[in-house]
Amino acid sequence: MKQTASVISTYSADVMGVCSALYELGGMTVMHDASGCNSTYTTHDEPRWFDMDSMVYISGLSEMEAIMGDDDKLIEDICEAASDLHPKFIALAGSPVSAMTGFDYEAVAGVIESRTGIPALGFPTTGMNTYIHGASMALEGIVSRFIDDPSDEWIEEKLHTVRTSDEEVPYRVNLLGLTPLDFSVNSTVDSLTKWLEDRGFEVGARLAMGSSLEEIGRASESEVNLIVSAAGLGAARMMYRKFAIPGVIGLPVGAKQSDLLEDALRRTASEYRTFRTSGEVFERSGLTRIKIHPNDLDPARDEELVAVIGEGITSLSVANAIRFETGRRTRVLCATECPDNILRPWDCMTPDEDDIVPKLSDATVVIADPLYKPICPPHAKFIELPHEAFSGRIYRKDIPDLIRDFDSWTEANGIRL
Amino acid sequence: MLKKLNEDAGHKDIPGIRIADADFPAPFRSGLEYSSPARGTWNIVHTGMLIPEAHEIYVCGAGCLRGVVLTAAEMGTMDRFSTVAIRENNLLDGDMEDLIIEGVSDILGKLPKRPPAVLVYTSCIHHFTGTDLDVVYDRLAERFPDVDFIDCYMNPIMRKSGLTPDQLMRSRLYMLLHERPQSDNAVAIIGNDLPTLEDSDLMRLLRASGLRIHEITSCRTYEEYQEMAESVLYISYNPDAAPGGDMLSERLGGRHHFMKLSFDMDEIDEEFDRLAEVIAEKCFSEKEGAEEKLIEALSVIRSEGRNEVSDAVSETLGLIGDTPVVIDYTYCPRPLGLARMLLDNGFNVTKVYADSLPAADRPSYEYLRENYPDLMIHPTVHASMRFASTENSISDAEEAASGCRVLAIGQKAAYFENTDHFVNVVEGGGMIGYNAITGVLRLMREAYNTEKPMKELVQIKGLGCEVCVR
Numbered sequence: 001m002k003q004t005a006s007v008i009s010t011y012s013a014d015v016m017g018v019c020s021a022l023y024e025l026g027g028m029t030v031m032h033d034a035s036g037c038n039s040t041y042t043t044h045d046e047p048r049w050f051d052m053d054s055m056v057y058i059s060g061l062s063e064m065e066a067i068m069g070d071d072d073k074l075i076e077d078i079c080e081a082a083s084d085l086h087p088k089f090i091a092l093a094g095s096p097v098s099a100m101t102g103f104d105y106e107a108v109a110g111v112i113e114s115r116t117g118i119p120a121l122g123f124p125t126t127g128m129n130t131y132i133h134g135a136s137m138a139l140e141g142i143v144s145r146f147i148d149d150p151s152d153e154w155i156e157e158k159l160h161t162v163r164t165s166d167e168e169v170p171y172r173v174n175l176l177g178l179t180p181l182d183f184s185v186n187s188t189v190d191s192l193t194k195w196l197e198d199r200g201f202e203v204g205a206r207l208a209m210g211s212s213l214e215e216i217g218r219a220s221e222s223e224v225n226l227i228v229s230a231a232g233l234g235a236a237r238m239m240y241r242k243f244a245i246p247g248v249i250g251l252p253v254g255a256k257q258s259d260l261l262e263d264a265l266r267r268t269a270s271e272y273r274t275f276r277t278s279g280e281v282f283e284r285s286g287l288t289r290i291k292i293h294p295n296d297l298d299p300a301r302d303e304e305l306v307a308v309i310g311e312g313i314t315s316l317s318v319a320n321a322i323r324f325e326t327g328r329r330t331r332v333l334c335a336t337e338c339p340d341n342i343l344r345p346w347d348c349m350t351p352d353e354d355d356i357v358p359k360l361s362d363a364t365v366v367i368a369d370p371l372y373k374p375i376c377p378p379h380a381k382f383i384e385l386p387h388e389a390f391s392g393r394i395y396r397k398d399i400p401d402l403i404r405d406f407d408s409w410t411e412a413n414g415i416r417l
Numbered sequence: 418m419l420k421k422l423n424e425d426a427g428h429k430d431i432p433g434i435r436i437a438d439a440d441f442p443a444p445f446r447s448g449l450e451y452s453s454p455a456r457g458t459w460n461i462v463h464t465g466m467l468i469p470e471a472h473e474i475y476v477c478g479a480g481c482l483r484g485v486v487l488t489a490a491e492m493g494t495m496d497r498f499s500t501v502a503i504r505e506n507n508l509l510d511g512d513m514e515d516l517i518i519e520g521v522s523d524i525l526g527k528l529p530k531r532p533p534a535v536l537v538y539t540s541c542i543h544h545f546t547g548t549d550l551d552v553v554y555d556r557l558a559e560r561f562p563d564v565d566f567i568d569c570y571m572n573p574i575m576r577k578s579g580l581t582p583d584q585l586m587r588s589r590l591y592m593l594l595h596e597r598p599q600s601d602n603a604v605a606i607i608g609n610d611l612p613t614l615e616d617s618d619l620m621r622l623l624r625a626s627g628l629r630i631h632e633i634t635s636c637r638t639y640e641e642y643q644e645m646a647e648s649v650l651y652i653s654y655n656p657d658a659a660p661g662g663d664m665l666s667e668r669l670g671g672r673h674h675f676m677k678l679s680f681d682m683d684e685i686d687e688e689f690d691r692l693a694e695v696i697a698e699k700c701f702s703e704k705e706g707a708e709e710k711l712i713e714a715l716s717v718i719r720s721e722g723r724n725e726v727s728d729a730v731s732e733t734l735g736l737i738g739d740t741p742v743v744i745d746y747t748y749c750p751r752p753l754g755l756a757r758m759l760l761d762n763g764f765n766v767t768k769v770y771a772d773s774l775p776a777a778d779r780p781s782y783e784y785l786r787e788n789y790p791d792l793m794i795h796p797t798v799h800a801s802m803r804f805a806s807t808e809n810s811i812s813d814a815e816e817a818a819s820g821c822r823v824l825a826i827g828q829k830a831a832y833f834e835n836t837d838h839f840v841n842v843v844e845g846g847g848m849i850g851y852n853a854i855t856g857v858l859r860l861m862r863e864a865y866n867t868e869k870p871m872k873e874l875v876q877i878k879g880l881g882c883e884v885c886v887r
Contacts, residue, residue: 002523003502003516007495009487010502013480026423030449033480034541035573038452040484043878050454050872052420053807057449057800062577066545077448081800086425096478097541097574100508127480128505352502371490392487 005353009371011336012181012389014125016045017134018093019056020179021231023048025142025213028055028087030078032103033095035060037127044392045131047185055087066101075111082116088213090120091141093134099126119145130336131181131389132230132311139176139207140234146213149243150221155276158221162277171269172202172222174239176247177232178209181389182311184399191403192228195252199262207235223276224248224269226261230312230338246272249313249342253402254321306330306415307360307380309350309368310387312338316347318367318385321406326416333359336389365415370395383413421807431805431833433768437790441782442774450798455828457843457880458747459610461571461586462488465536466497466885467610468590470639472532474524476501476517477540477571485538485571492882497532499524503542513548518556525561533639534565534593541574565593580660588661590633594646596669601700605631605648607665608658611847611881618718618850619654619676622689625714626707628700634884650699652692654678654849656750656777672699677777678750678849680758680857682723685850689715722851729858730762737764737865741823743834745770745797748827749845749853753781755826758854760789768793770830797829810835821865826857828875837868843880 012020019029019041031037038058042049046056059074082090090112092105105122113120121141125134150158162169173196175189183189189209196203204222205211219239225247227236236247246268252258306322308315312334319330332347333356343349350356357375360366366376367383369390376382386395400409410416434444462485465473475485475498482500489498501520507513521537537557539550550568557566569589576582587608604623606613612634613620623630636642651673653662662673674695676688693715701707742764746752753774756766771794774782785792796802811819821838825831831839840860848856 002520003504004520004523004527005486005500005502006524006527007499009490009495010479010482010500012483013478015480016483024422033573035450035576036484036571037480038450039456040480040487042452042454043456043876044483044487050876052422053803054422055800055803057451060447060450061574063544063574064577066574081449084801085803086423088423088425095480096503097545099505100542100545126478126505128478128503130479371495374495391490394487394490 002354003352007374008353009369009390012045012131013127014129014131014134014137015093015095015127016041017131017136017179017181017231018091018123018125018138020045020131020181021135021138021208022091022142023054023056024052024208024210025089025216026087027089027091027213028057028078028082028085029091029093030057030059030074031093031095032059032074032098033061033127034097037095045181045388047180047388047393047396055085057081061095061097066097069101071103071108075108075115078112079115082112082118087118089145090116090118091123091138092120093123093125093138095125095127099124099128121145131179132337135177135179135181135231136234136337139232140238142207142213142216143219143235143238143242146217147219147239147242148217150218154221159277162273170200170202171224171266171273172204173265173269174204174219174222174225174245175206175232176225176227176235176239177229177313178206179229179231180209182229182231182314182387183209184388184396186399187401188403191401192252195258195403196226201265207232220245223272224265226250226265227313229314230336230342233339244272244275250320251314251317251403253317253406254325255407256324257317257321304328304364305362306365306367307333307363308385309333309335309356309366309372310385311336311389312342316343318402319347322410322415325410328365328415331359331363381414383415430801431795431808432799432801433793433795435790436769436782436792436794437786439774439786439794441779442776444774444794445772445796445799449800451800451802453797453802453829453832455747455832455875456878457828457841457875459844459879459882460488461485461538461569461582462498463492463879463882463885464586464590464610465538465569466492466494466882467633468534468536468593468639469636469642470497470532471534471536471593472497472499472528473536473538473569474499474501474521475538475540475571476503476520477538477542478503481540481571488878491878493886503540508542508546511546513543513546514553517548517553518560521557522560525564531561531563533563534567535561536567536569536589538569538571540570541572544572544575567592581657583657584660587655587658588664591645591661591665592668593642594665594669595643597643597646599649599669599671600629600647601649601702602627603629603631603648604650604652604696604700605645605671606653607633607651607662608653608655609634609844609847611844612884613849614847614852614856617848617852618685618689618722619652619692621718621850622692622711622714626696626700626711628696650674650695652676655844656775676849678845678853680751680754680854682726682851682854685722686719689718689850718850722855726851726854729855733858733862734763736862737821737824739765740821740865741765741767742861743768743770743823743825743830745825745827745830745833746772746775747829747843748840750775751778751781752827753778753785755857756792757781757784760785760792766792768795768830770795770797770827770833772796772798795833797833802833805833806835809833824861824864826861828880831871832875837871838864839869839871840864841869841874841880
């Protein structure tokens with residue numbers, strides 16, 4: 001494998017994923033690197049940089065500090081800045097050089113925390129994985145560190161309400177995996193929230209766009225997690241490990257898929273409520289798997305093949321919706337990290353240009369970020385679906401809100417039969 | 418205005434220091450670094466694209482590739498740009514040389530047309546793993562004898578060791594020039610990202626002297642670029658270009674002459690006198706009457722320049738009066754020299770944004786300490802600068818009512834001061850000579866009279882990089 005990209009872009013990296021996931025939570029995130037990561041992140045990966053005053057910095061690692069293993073400089077710099085700026089937490093993420101020198105993120109975070117009294121988290125990113133890896137790690141860290149069990153009073157009150165209410169008490173749903181790298185800063189997050197409310201759910205914490213750290217701290221009051229990108233999978237695992245709260249994976253794109261997703265959320269939340277209200281331990285074993293909503297199971301109605309390139313869960317959801325709504329065969333080419341058992345058997349992991357090209361040979365339609373177009377076969381119709389994590393800010397104004405506008409988007413692009 | 422995410426966060430005071438109390442060249446302690454959204458300065462992708470028809474290949478981790486690939490995408494040069502991604506296993510496998518050789522070969526095999534030159538950018542990882550770059554380039558030259566390869570670097574870890582990345586990149590621009598017979602009628606202006614303006618005094622002087630002028634910004638083909646090698650004199654005026662000029666001189670044998678970009682009229686005269694001497698020596702030694710012609714042209718430039726400066730100062734001061742003026746280091750290589758010229762002419766310069774003070778600005782630093790001790794120096798990367806824009810913001814209504822409450826020279830100054838009245842220029846804008854003074858004064862008048870959409874403009878990367886798109 002040559003690991004080359006002769007003419008296409010590259011995905012945002014793990015260290016940027018950490019910054020993006022933690023951006024709105026009032027903390028201070030430090031990239032331990034020489035230079036460059038910070039301006040790259042703030043220019044291409046962070047649409048909120050001009051308008052929201054998050055504290056994201058770079059350590060400015062020098063050759064001598066790296067060679068001499070001078071961690072004290074970094075620790076002092078962080079402690080000094082934290083003393084001035086009062087972040088709610090401190091996060092430290094790494095780059096290729098710090099990875100190579102064996103920098104111990106957790107240990108240094110521990111030292112910083114003991115000196116400042118501010119919670120500190122170390123994320124051993126290397127700058128060599130995609131943003132999904134880093135964002136997932138960061139959101140998992142937030143769940144691990146800042147979300148506790150609901151208070152006894154809250155539990156008592158909730159139990160009482162559930163048992164005595166004449167009407168069904170709405171299930172509360174957290175959204176896991178929200179970053180602008182996958183959802184930009186258009187109306188998509190609001191549409192996800194509205195979709196849940198329209199379907200009778202209460203919206204809990206949104207990790208991590210649109211919720212404060214305090215609101216996220218109450219995420220354990222929810223009964224199910226909706227995992228909207230692979231960046232939410234680490235947090236979902238931790239939510240289950242700590243609180244046994246289960247998760248459902250997918251996006252409410254398209255009518256049929258939305259109905260199936262609602263049903264999956266309702267059933268899953270119901271199981272959890274039964275578990276929580278009955279306290280029966282054996283119920284817990286039934287919640288160990290993260291549920292995946294129904295896949296591309298209906299028989300195809302035509303011979304066309306629609307290839308969708310991009311992040312795993314978004315691409316899967318778009319592909320499912322197209323299959324459900326139009327009957328066309330679909331194939332997901334996932335170019336970012338995505339754990340096993342999420343994609344369908346005929347979907348593919350395609351980290352490099354060389355992996356993608358052969359998988360497009362029989363596609364009649366390709367849906368992907370515009371920067372993929374040069375490697376797509378000329379016989380296939382190319383439909384642009386800009387993705388901030390791939391093309392940054394270039395096509396930001398063209399990123400659709402597929403939760404709200406899937407029907408009109410498919411119609412405008414001639415996908416509907 | 419910035420939305421506050423943490424009500425407790427933020428520094429009460431924007432960091433800054435009176436110039437009288439500022440150490441030279443580093444007035445501020447280094448610490449965590451903030452990156453402002455002002456992006457007009459060029460990076461190594463933009464600069465490398467100045468070589469016509471050349472192809473850039475970056476070999477690094479995804480995090481490092483991200484910024485450069487999107488620079489190329491935003492400037493519309495993805496057809497001249499490729500990457501080889503380093504993965505974690507490559508660190509363990511010790512196959513860095515193979516990864517570069519096979520990766521570059523794979524890319525060249527896929528390109529629709531073989532480029533005449535390839536700039537291969539290696540990174541911090543290669544430096545730390547001791548990658549044998551000599552072997553890499555030898556193998557590539559063997560495989561592709563029709564391609565000129567040049568070693569370029571994206572290794573910011575080395576920014577405090579030896580040449581800065583900017584100096585290094587500017588030096589690489591001319592390493593591909595092949596030796597050819599030199600002509601004493603040809604000169605090259607080297608090391609600039611932006612073209613030297615035709616109405617600048619430097620161009621006027623060179624044109625009046627009848628010399629053939631080469632500048633990389635005007636080369637349309639690789640062959641035109643190669644023609645630069647015929648130059649007998651290499652003129653640079655960006656301090657970061659000087660090391661590259663010396664290397665070029667050593668390699669091809671022409672003479673490198675560095676002239677200071679100045680805002681002091683006496684110094685401008687001295688610099689042009691020195692240049693004229695060098696031109697006379699290198700270009701006119703066997704041309705009768707040419708030197709006289711040069712001296713005459715210089716005399717005209719001088720008298721016209723001084724008159725124009727005098728008029729421009731009066732007109733500009735009459736317009737903007739005591740409106741506070743702030744300057745940042747991205748405007749030009751000598752921000753303190755600019756501040757000094759403006760202060761001496763009665764302008765109300767209140768702040769200079771600069772993290773370090775350029776060596777070339779030492780005389781101005783001493784002068785300003787003595788004569789304008791309260792001039793404030795502010796950093797741009799200090800962690801607390803995250804909140805400067807908010808501290809300096811006012812409501813839209815107040816902004817509209819106040820007119821030009823502050824005039825910024827440079828994008829970072831505009832961002833930190835939250836003003837739409839600003840001079841949108843980087844790297845001196847191709848102005849040199851008296852024209853550098855009249856030019857900035859003209860731009861100040863325009864900025865005073867007309868607002869610009871600061872938020873949109875300063876976020877565009879590589880101001881003026883369209884010159885690379887060929």
